[in-house]
Amino acid sequence: MTKIAVFASGNGSNFEAIVTNASAYVVAVLIVDHKEAYASERAKRLDVPFYVVEPREFKSKREYEQEILRILEPFDVRWIALAGYMRICGPALLNAYPDHIINIHPALLPSFPGKDAIFQAINHHVKVTGVTIHFVDSGIDTGKIIAQAPYLIPEGADEETIRKGIQAIEHELYPNIINRLIKEESQ
Numbered sequence: 001m002t003k004i005a006v007f008a009s010g011n012g013s014n015f016e017a018i019v020t021n022a023s024a025y026v027v028a029v030l031i032v033d034h035k036e037a038y039a040s041e042r043a044k045r046l047d048v049p050f051y052v053v054e055p056r057e058f059k060s061k062r063e064y065e066q067e068i069l070r071i072l073e074p075f076d077v078r079w080i081a082l083a084g085y086m087r088i089c090g091p092a093l094l095n096a097y098p099d100h101i102i103n104i105h106p107a108l109l110p111s112f113p114g115k116d117a118i119f120q121a122i123n124h125h126v127k128v129t130g131v132t133i134h135f136v137d138s139g140i141d142t143g144k145i146i147a148q149a150p151y152l153i154p155e156g157a158d159e160e161t162i163r164k165g166i167q168a169i170e171h172e173l174y175p176n177i178i179n180r181l182i183k184e185e186s187q
């Protein structure tokens with residue numbers, strides 16, 4: 001069974017969906033970048049090992065990422081799924097897992113990259129937004145697109161409604177795509 005790692009910074013609802021909808025893979029480990037991340041509470045409940053690695057404890061991004069790589073090594077993970085991980089990957093991580101780090105973004109890239117994508121969509125009064133899964137490169141949400149799913153914004157919907165609608169799509173799409181990528185790779 002292919003092993004993957006998930007990186008998260010916050011709530012971790014995508015992490016949980018990835019764990020509970022695994023078929024071609026197993027989530028071997030969760031990395032969180034600060035100790036208040038609720039994702040780690042989910043990891044305890046789901047019995048997934050997790051590690052808190054806080055960047056401020058390291059002199060450089062390189063050293064921070066090297067510590068993550070040191071943690072990952074015994075887990076023998078083939079893929080890394082970023083799920084609400086609020087950091088740009090540096091060369092240490094990118095070179096260790098070439099074309100095997102993916103991310104989920106709550107908009108139809110290349111529209112609304114970066115932070116607050118849902119807020120950006122609302123501000124622009126778009127009628128359709130959605131979810132993108134893409135390979136991670138050194139930019140902000142710029143890597144090659146793997147999959148997208150649209151979300152039609154209901155007339156008069158508030159931010160909370162839109163967020164819930166987008167997250168429902170994410171929770172289905174992300175595990176499906178990870179399962180698909182891993183099955184394709186092993187064929």
Ligand code: GRF
Pocket residue numbers: 008010011012013014015083084085104105106167170
């Ligand atoms: C998701 O909307 C994801 O697209 C974005 O950050 C959010 C994380 O949510 N990158 P959660 O922590 O998985 O609940």
